[in-house]
Amino acid sequence: MDELGKKIDKVSNQLTDLRWEIWTKHSLFTWQWWMLLATCILFLLLFFFFVKKEKALSTTAYLGIIYIINKNLDDMATAMDWYDYRLQLEPIIPTMLPANLFIIPIGFSILYQRFERWKSFLISIGIFAGFVSYLALPLMKMVDIYLEKAWNANWSFISLVLMSIISKTIIDRLKQAYKDT
Template sequence: MGGIKMEELGKKIDKLTNQVTDLRIELWTTYTLFTWQWWVLLVACIIMLVLFFLFIKKERLLSSIAYLGIIYILNKNLDDVATAMDWYDYRMQLEPIIPTMLPANLFIIPIGLTLLYDRFKKWKSYLIALALVSAFISYVALPMMKTVDIYLEKSWNANWSFISLVLIAVISKTVIDKVKLKYNNSSDL
């Protein structure tokens, strides 16, 4: 009996998911694709990639990529939850299928924080730089994105963005630093 009800709910979810995807594609093709906001998102991604390849030190490349990966996973999951819970939404997207902000989740935030991680090895300087960058993203960039209709804030706010960015970055640095310490200690044997 439970299997039949579960199957019915699954079919309803599939139908609604397909309808949402169709609406996202319609919104994207009608109101987003090739607008100046879309071009800004594309250019931001390209700039962040160029900055990554220009400024990441080759001798720290592996740890920087690992750090970037952790930032991406944590930030993407937070963004997935926040979008699903309707805390905020993105009206302008680089692509139509993924409801979260791909340029921010894959390029801007992970690469920006990775550049900090690569540049500031000591915790004190790292935390100062992290606070400044997180404040800029939360209190300047997000309000600008709201003003130009890329980002729609609902029950989320700049303070939550600031706190989440700092926590994500601190967790990521802690994990990578501990792994590096363990690896360096074991390789000395």
């Protein structure tokens, strides 16, 4: 077991070295890198601009659940080699930090806060999930940020819609339970 652990450590260190190399030689300060950075800043500003103080706790809790689900799904998908990210904002994390921490959680959180009724919420998340899955991801492929392997836009759409529904259900039930006490 110790020998296998040493092999894993060696391969992991080699992978980290390769990530640093590709990041410093092919990603850092490219126009795609600046676009990813600007997108993070834009979504952070949108969050602070649109989130109402009286709904900040539930909206932030919703954001947290979306982040946890999305990050874990992305970790699993990249580990299973279903897709990969060729250009990154930072070199260490193999998943797409701008999407996992900013675009998807903040986008869905703003919609969660804005559309409280299920019908309007479902329509809005369908539109946003469609934008991410059928427009943003193909654009990311075109500019060599995203590499699709055993994955497709339909799976992205379904996973985004399901994670937003699950998150809303959890937060709404917690709010109701808190109200009932």
